[in-house]
Structures are given as C-alpha cells and as structure tokens.
Amino acid sequence: MHKAKKEIREVIPKMDLIIEVLDARLPFSSENPMVASLRGDTPCIKMLNKSDLADPAVTQQWLDHINHTSGMKAIAVNLKQPDKIRSVLAMAPAMVPERNLEVSQLKAIILGIPNVGKSTTINILASRTVAKTGNEPAVTRQQQRIKLPNNIVLLDTPGFLWPKLEPRDCGYRLAISGAIKSTVIEFEDVAMYLAEYMMQYYPDALVQRYQLKDIPHTGIELFDRIGQRRGCMRRGGIADTHKVAEILINEFRDGQLGRITLETPDMIADHGSRKSGEGS
Numbered sequence: 700m701h702k703a704k705k706e707i708r709e710v711i712p713k714m715d716l717i718i719e720v721l722d723a724r725l726p727f728s729s730e731n732p733m734v735a736s737l738r739g740d741t742p743c744i745k746m747l748n749k750s751d752l753a754d755p756a757v758t759q760q761w762l763d764h765i766n767h768t769s770g771m772k773a774i775a776v777n778l779k780q781p782d783k784i785r786s787v788l789a790m791a792p793a794m795v796p797e798r799n800l801e802v803s804q805l806k807a808i809i810l811g812i813p814n815v816g817k818s819t820t821i822n823i824l825a826s827r828t829v830a831k832t833g834n835e836p837a838v839t840r841q842q843q844r845i846k847l848p849n850n851i852v853l854l855d856t857p858g859f860l861w862p863k864l865e866p867r868d869c870g871y872r873l874a875i876s877g878a879i880k881s882t883v884i885e886f887e888d889v890a891m892y893l894a895e896y897m898m899q900y901y902p903d904a905l906v907q908r909y910q911l912k913d914i915p916h917t918g919i920e921l922f923d924r925i926g927q928r929r930g931c932m933r934r935g936g937i938a939d940t941h942k943v944a945e946i947l948i949n950e951f952r953d954g955q956l957g958r959i960t961l962e963t964p965d966m967i968a969d970h971g972s973r974k975s976g977e978g979s
C-alpha cells in the first residue's frame with residue numbers, strides 16, 4: 700500500500716486530468732481519500748458508476764453537488780449504458796482546453812477503490828478487454844498506459860489504496876457495498892446498520908420486499924420478521940442473524956431491495972459538522 704501511495708503521489712502532478720470512478724450508491728465513502736489531498740488544481744471527472752443500483756433522485760443531488768465544485772465534473776454511468784461511459788472521452792478534452800490534442804496527448808489517471816467497477820469502465824472506454832491491475836497475484840501489477848480515442852492516454856495504477864474507514868459510517872457503507880471485506884467490520888453489524896438505514900430512509904422498499912404489515916421499531920425486530928418470512932429461525936423463535944444478514948446484504952447488492960443510495964450530500968455535511976464539533 701505504501702508503494703502504491705508513493706507511486707500515485709509522484710504521478711498525479713504529471714497528469715492533465717484525474718478520472719475517479721465512484722460507487723453512485725456511496726459517492727463520498729467510495730472516494731479515494733488521497734485524491735482530495737493530492738489533486739491540487741488538476742481537473743477531475745467523477746464517474747458515479749453503478750447508477751443502475753442507486754436512487755436516481757439522490758444521484759441527481761450528488762451530480763449537482765459535485766458539479767458545483769471548481770474544476771470538477773460528475774457523470775452518472777453504469778455498464779448497461781456504454782455510450783454514456785464513452786461520453787467521458789468527449790468531456791475530457793473540454794476540461795483541459797489549454798491542451799492542443801492535435802499536437803500532444805492528454806494524460807489522464809484513472810483511480811477507484813476495489814470493486815467500484817474501474818476495470819469494467821476501462822474496458823468500455825478502450826473498447827477492448829484490458830488486463831486488470833491490482834494487488835492480487837493473478838492480476839497485472841504494472842502501471843498500464845492505455846491508448847484511448849481523442850489522443851487520450853489513460854494511466855491505470857495497481858495497488859490497493861486503503862479506503863475511508865472514518866467517519867465510522869463510511870466504513871459501514873463500504874462494507875455494505877462489498878468494497879471492504881466483512882472481516883474488517885463484523886458482518887452482522889454491517890447488516891444491522893443497513894437494516895436501520897433502510898427503516899429510516901427506504902421503509903417502503905422493506906415492506907414490499909419482505910411483505911411486512913408495518914415497519915418494526917428496531918433492527919432486531921426487523922431481523923426476526925425477515926427470518927420468519929424466509930424460514931431462518933432458530934429454536935425459541937429467534938432469527939438466525941447470520942442468515943438474515945446474508946439475505947439483506949446480498950439483496951441490497953443485487954438491487955433486489957430497489958434502487959438505494961446510502962448517503963446524501965446533506966448527510967456528509969452533517970459528518971463534517973459533527974467532526975468539527977468534536978472535543979469542543
């Protein structure tokens with residue numbers, strides 16, 4: 700990880716553009732924490748990927764929020780709309796107007812935490828299958844320079860960059876999405892966080908999916924009700940929490956609970972104010 704950080708720290712100042720692939724369901728938590736600190740004035744395109752799984756109204760809030768930040772443009776994409784992903788190839792030159800692409804290449808780096816869909820996005824941009832970079836032995840460890848149309852060269856860097864685990868909510872959201880392994884945070888805690896979030900923000904989706912008469916008052920009650928519905932009860936009428944946790948998380952990841960977003964720009968502003976109020 701240290702090597703990856705070092706590489707990225709050296710390479711970003713040489714880039715014309717940063718393309719960051721984010722998960723549209725958690726655009727703040729899935730940001731690479733290093734990008735904000737290393738970006739400087741380099742223009743940045745934030746691709747909110749997996750938009751097919753995210754709440755469209757909240758995705759629009761995120762697009763507006765990011766598009767108001769100087770030097771940044773956001774676009775919501777998903778693998779079912781490859782042409783929209785490829786529209787980034789037209790957006791990129793507009794973000795670097797001083798670069799004459801007939802004379803010199805536009806150098807862009809692509810970043811994204813694991814499982815966000817970076818490889819899928821690269822393959823669509825390049826219109827071919829590009830070997831995946833990463834930190835596992837089976838995948839390419841070298842930096843790759845990928846030639847794209849419009850005289851754009853995309854730099855893909857290997858290495859695992861530790862995602863945001865603070866504030867605590869970010870860690871939970873990343874674990875729900877599958878970006879971090881459930882060994883980092885207890886799996887059942889992760890599902891309980893999702894259950895309580897859904898009860899607060901998407902109660903109708905729970906009612907519909909699990910045919911509930913009403914919304915229970917606590918996450919534990921919700922687990923019991925799902926357990927009853929899905930036949931995973933232990934003796935004594937208590938839900939098998941591990942099985943229910945798996946059901947909830949898997950059905951969220953597959954989009955079976957509906958299009959759900961785990962954070963809004965307002966919630967993030969709230970994290971910031973809680974943080975600045977800490978210790979006062």
Ligand code: G4P
Nearest residue numbers: 748749750751776777778812813814815816817818819820
């Ligand atoms: P990474 O390089 O960032 O690690 O991610 P990768 O492209 O390998 O994608 C991770 C998983 O996310 C893959 O699913 C991929 O199909 C899925 N994915 C990528 N983009 C989208 C999208 O826009 N919408 C949805 N719904 N899923 C997306 P997988 O289960 O790991 O593999 P597979 O289903 O492709 O076999």
